[in-house]
Amino acid sequence: MNHKSLTLALTLLLSTFLGLMAGCGKGKDSVKNDNVAAPGRDKELYEQASEKLRKGRYDEARLTYNVIISTYPDSEYLSLSKLAVADSFYLEGGSSNLEQAVAQYRDFVQYFPTHPRVCDVYLKMAESYMRQMGAYNRDMTKANQAYYQLKAAQQKCGSSNLKDQIVKSINELEQIRGLHELDVAQTYWKRQAYKSVELRLKEAEKYKNFTYRDEVLYMLGVALIEQELPEEATPYFTELVRDIPNSELAPDAKKFLEKLGKPIPAPSNNNPAPVRPGRVEQFRLILGKNNLDIRKEGILVDRKGRIDEQEEQKRATPVPDANSDIKTVRSGPRNRQETSATEELKSQPVGNGANPAAQPEGAKPEATPAAKPEDPKKKKKGIFGIFK
Secondary structure, eight states, rough: OOOHHHHHHHHHHHHHHHHHHHHHHHHHHOOOOOTTTOTTTHHHHHHHHHHHHHTOOOOHHHHHHHHHOOOOOOOOHHHHHHHHHHHHHHHHOSHHHHHHHHHHHHHHHHTEEEEEEEEEHHHHHHHHHHHHHHEEEESSHHHHHHHHHHHHHHHHOSSSSHHHHHHHHHHHHHHHHHHHHHHHHHHHHHHHHHHHHHHHHHHHHOOOOTTHHHHHHHHHHHHHHTTTTTTHHHHHHHHHHHHOOTTTTTTHHHHHHHHTOOOOOOOSSOOOOOOOOOOHHHHHEEEEEOOOOOSSSSBBBBBBBOOOOHHHHOOOOOOTTTTTSSSSEEEESSSSSHHHHHHHHHHHOBBTBBBBGGTTTTTTOOOOOOOOOOOOOOOOOOOSSTTT
């Protein structure tokens, strides 16, 4: 083969190769790419994702929401998509999904620190931890994480419409944390390790609404007496006698004050003795049934998959926070069904089902049976523990 023939053969081979490449390129361009950024495409994707979320197809919904997040960084649906992703993990439940929910909610706060629903996000992060809590005498990691998250929410959202819910949740967790510290202190008490008792009870003493506060004060005073620290013990006995005068431990606290030569304070109130959990409630606490007030719906998405973000935005009214630059909102009912449910409650029949407005004239209303008087609460016998 001469040089001329070789050149011709190479030319033909190159032409064939370029033709094949051109054909392949044309075929590739003809394939439609659904994720190409196009005007209005973000809305379509958001509606598709929301429909999947309504049907409980959480993984598919998250994939579609993430297309909006990655492809349309300036979309008006960006914040809603990120919030819906977090809600989907929260609604799906389970420890791993709830941890993912916390991570997604935290990511939302970092991206949108001044969003009107940021206080809802702080509370929802705490509720994600609360749903993972166990019994008070077990590992307290999740309870502690929830408590610190609620404290942060209280600081940042002190003037929001969620402040009462935040305070209520804090009180519930302080009850659980107090039971944990008291339980550990009782173990040290049996070993006569009074310094350890003191350290544990000083943590529980911080919780002013703890239902076993009288036991905490009394045990703390005795533990300090055992360490030969009578002056430090006196304030705890004094507070018990003054602020919880009807406690069954108040007489014993008075005796200690008399032995120490300290004045007996006058009672500051006549409140009844602290109410302890009953036997059934005690058993539930052992099983980890903490009876916490946790909302199971998400922020934008409820348990049935209803999403009403447009109405949420219309009803949102910014409320400045005194402790930060973050703005919170006072929003109306979470969806239309809450409004209709309220109206139904107002029109509920009275008595045994008859609406007084619809009763014929002259009809006598049925007498309502008198409520049975409640049995007086039994005093807890013994001290140092809810099961003693």
